Amino acid sequence: MAHKVRISLDAMGGDHGPSVVIPGAEVSLTRHPDTELILFGDSRQIEPLLAAHPRVKAASRLVHTDVAVAMDAKPSQALRQGRWKSSMWLAIDAVKKGEADVAVSAGNTGALMVMSKLNLKMMAGIDRPAIAGVWPTLKGESIVLDVGASIGADAEHLVHLAAMGSAMARVLFDIDRPTVGLLNIGVEEVKGLEPVRAAAQMLRERNLPHLDYIGFVEADSIGKGTADVVVTEGFAGNIALKAAEGTARQLGEYLRAAMTRTLRAKLGYLFAREAFRAVREKMDPRRSNGGVFLGLNGIVIKSHGGADAEGFAAAVDIGYDMVRYELFAKIRQTLGHDAGAASSIQMVGGAAS
Amino acid sequence: MAHKVRISLDAMGGDHGPSVVIPGAEVSLTRHPDTELILFGDSRQIEPLLAAHPRVKAASRLVHTDVAVAMDAKPSQALRQGRWKSSMWLAIDAVKKGEADVAVSAGNTGALMVMSKLNLKMMAGIDRPAIAGVWPTLKGESIVLDVGASIGADAEHLVHLAAMGSAMARVLFDIDRPTVGLLNIGVEEVKGLEPVRAAAQMLRERNLPHLDYIGFVEADSIGKGTADVVVTEGFAGNIALKAAEGTARQLGEYLRAAMTRTLRAKLGYLFAREAFRAVREKMDPRRSNGGVFLGLNGIVIKSHGGADAEGFAAAVDIGYDMVRYELFAKIRQTLGHDAGAASSIQMVGGAAS
Numbered sequence: 001m002a003h004k005v006r007i008s009l010d011a012m013g014g015d016h017g018p019s020v021v022i023p024g025a026e027v028s029l030t031r032h033p034d035t036e037l038i039l040f041g042d043s044r045q046i047e048p049l050l051a052a053h054p055r056v057k058a059a060s061r062l063v064h065t066d067v068a069v070a071m072d073a074k075p076s077q078a079l080r081q082g083r084w085k086s087s088m089w090l091a092i093d094a095v096k097k098g099e100a101d102v103a104v105s106a107g108n109t110g111a112l113m114v115m116s117k118l119n120l121k122m123m124a125g126i127d128r129p130a131i132a133g134v135w136p137t138l139k140g141e142s143i144v145l146d147v148g149a150s151i152g153a154d155a156e157h158l159v160h161l162a163a164m165g166s167a168m169a170r171v172l173f174d175i176d177r178p179t180v181g182l183l184n185i186g187v188e189e190v191k192g193l194e195p196v197r198a199a200a201q202m203l204r205e206r207n208l209p210h211l212d213y214i215g216f217v218e219a220d221s222i223g224k225g226t227a228d229v230v231v232t233e234g235f236a237g238n239i240a241l242k243a244a245e246g247t248a249r250q251l252g253e254y255l256r257a258a259m260t261r262t263l264r265a266k267l268g269y270l271f272a273r274e275a276f277r278a279v280r281e282k283m284d285p286r287r288s289n290g291g292v293f294l295g296l297n298g299i300v301i302k303s304h305g306g307a308d309a310e311g312f313a314a315a316v317d318i319g320y321d322m323v324r325y326e327l328f329a330k331i332r333q334t335l336g337h338d339a340g341a342a343s344s345i346q347m348v349g350g351a352a353s
Numbered sequence: 354m355a356h357k358v359r360i361s362l363d364a365m366g367g368d369h370g371p372s373v374v375i376p377g378a379e380v381s382l383t384r385h386p387d388t389e390l391i392l393f394g395d396s397r398q399i400e401p402l403l404a405a406h407p408r409v410k411a412a413s414r415l416v417h418t419d420v421a422v423a424m425d426a427k428p429s430q431a432l433r434q435g436r437w438k439s440s441m442w443l444a445i446d447a448v449k450k451g452e453a454d455v456a457v458s459a460g461n462t463g464a465l466m467v468m469s470k471l472n473l474k475m476m477a478g479i480d481r482p483a484i485a486g487v488w489p490t491l492k493g494e495s496i497v498l499d500v501g502a503s504i505g506a507d508a509e510h511l512v513h514l515a516a517m518g519s520a521m522a523r524v525l526f527d528i529d530r531p532t533v534g535l536l537n538i539g540v541e542e543v544k545g546l547e548p549v550r551a552a553a554q555m556l557r558e559r560n561l562p563h564l565d566y567i568g569f570v571e572a573d574s575i576g577k578g579t580a581d582v583v584v585t586e587g588f589a590g591n592i593a594l595k596a597a598e599g600t601a602r603q604l605g606e607y608l609r610a611a612m613t614r615t616l617r618a619k620l621g622y623l624f625a626r627e628a629f630r631a632v633r634e635k636m637d638p639r640r641s642n643g644g645v646f647l648g649l650n651g652i653v654i655k656s657h658g659g660a661d662a663e664g665f666a667a668a669v670d671i672g673y674d675m676v677r678y679e680l681f682a683k684i685r686q687t688l689g690h691d692a693g694a695a696s697s698i699q700m701v702g703g704a705a706s
Contacts (some may be wrong), residue, residue, distance in 0.1 A: 221597030246573030272621025
């Protein structure tokens with residue numbers, strides 16, 4: 001392990017700001033002591049917390065700013081008020097300047113995406129950003145992308161999502177050739193959208209390295225773990241994710257209500273408490289917290305705004321892994337063939353200038 | 354109640370054919386004795402079952418056909434082999450001819466949709482068919498459409514879906530002015546698809562009768578019962594439905610596994626058995642079985658292929674309600690204003706010919 005992983009944190013992001021970010025960083029540091037942190041935010045709020053979290057204090061540098069992006073600000077407002085100076089912008093900017101390897105924020109998703117795109121710019125050969133999420137399955141975990149960064153996708157973009165998602169699966173799951181499926185629907189006159197069909201053909205023909213294309217996947221197969229990576233455009237991906245989250249909460253509500261309705265049920269709950277806890281843990285959104293922004297010249301991780309310290313730590317962990325296990329090198333390995341044309345043009349341009 | 358509700362049944366549809374359809378019809382008949390049935394299918398298989406189900410026998414007329422559409426046939430194959438003569442075609446044709454008020458089939462969805470469209474044709478003013486499903490929620494039930502008939506939708510089609518869905522909600526839930534939401538995603542640079550935004554504006558401006566437009570709904574709010582009717586195009590709708598079904602099954606698996614892992618958990622399960630049963634019942638897909646094909650000149654109900662008799666009966670019940678409580682009249686009430694232009698053109702055409 002050569003150098004430390006350098007992580008910039010938007011300490012003001014999320015519903016709870018520094019009171020979750022600092023303890024979360026502490027949890028992640030205990031798991032990855034080879035981490036350096038840069039904290040951006042209001043020093044009056046952060047310094048007392050650092051005093052209580054000496055591990056973070058020792059591993060971090062604090063950069064004060066008064067400006068924080070509001071959780072409900074529209075991206076345009078956030079840019080007007082927070083460009084150049086907000087904790088969110090500065091955390092991303094540290095990645096841009098090469099002072100950090102990855103930025104983590106629990107702030108406003110729309111603002112974070114717009115600022116990331118504006119500041120870091122798109123990777124050569126990739127047109128639009130994506131957010132990749134980790135989805136708990138019966139087999140373990142899968143990656144689903146795009147879960148809401150870009151609406152609509154042509155076939156080429158879906159292929160790029162497949163390449164970036166499989167690189168992320170290699171990083172997180174330590175498998176050499178993740179299985180990749182395209183999200184589609186099986187019940188209609190003409191099976192699926194044209195770009196999805198075209199992407200399927202491209203994935204079969206191009207036979208990209210480190211990527212095992214297994215065909216169409218329906219949304220009820222995501223949770224079975226049928227594919228390590230499930231690829232779709234951002235509208236459908238966001239709807240799949242939210243529908244699943246909503247159903248999990250709904251079932252939780254039903255169970256809670258049923259288990260408190262009668263004395264027998266309450267007794268049963270007491271006996272089976274450990275079992276319920278195990279189920280809750282499996283479905284715990286904190287475990288799989290951390291959306292990865294893909295397609296940019298730099299890694300940005302979005303934590304759930306409502307995450308607690310444990311949840312925020314999970315997002316920081318994902319950021320750590322993306323750097324330590326070289327997400328970008330892995331994306332390039334897979335997209336190498338593919339982006340060949342684009343990158344040779346760039347090189348010619350570079351030589352001529 | 355004037356006349357009986359006349360229901361044509363594709364007795365060969367579904368994974369189990371007549372062995373589920375006939376007992377299912379019996380269950381529904383006990384709830385709605387004012388029903389007449391026409392059964393289409395292989396009389397050698399059906400007659401012995403009728404002997405065992407005298408109530409169905411007394412209320413039905415049997416029309417023999419040798420031809421059944423295979424569950425895995427592509428729509429084009431199904432048409433080649435089953436047009437004019439399959440049990441599925443004939444059940445739909447009975448509606449076309451006015452011999453039945455509604456057709457119910459547990460057969461191949463794609464084939465059923467293609468045959469319904471070809472035979473019944475689209476309603477005046479509606480361009481494309483939709484499938485509406487009933488979604489269990491924390492408040493009761495909601496209607497979600499389109500869950501997979503047509504991919505993509507312009508704003509006008511989304512408005513038509515809103516009108517048809519709210520008519521269906523009036524029939525099923527007995528409310529005069531159902532709340533209607535447009536499915537959208539809240540986490541992206543530009544909020545939502547252009548047609549969804551345009552449809553929102555149209556719904557606000559047109560102020561259709563018997564329809565209370567409440568704005569955008571995210572997929573995690575469907576299960577909360579935020580809107581009586583959730584409107585989306587068929588790709589996203591199918592993905593929402595399947596993601597929810599998959600998550601419910603996944604959680605069921607987790608629970609089953611956890612509740613059998615230790616003696617304490619098993620004991621707990623025994624005590625709380627009734628509570629578990631209540632939860633299972635709430636999420637029972639049989640309770641909300643029955644997709645309604647909308648936008649056609651006639652009502653066709655699709656039952657899950659794997660439904661048992663209880664599930665099939667639920668689909669027949671939905672068909673009964675759609676007729677008894679006058680789905681078409683209610684759709685016309687809401688679309689009256691809207692389809693004004695189209696229907697006056699038709700009337701002019703009729704007068705001139």
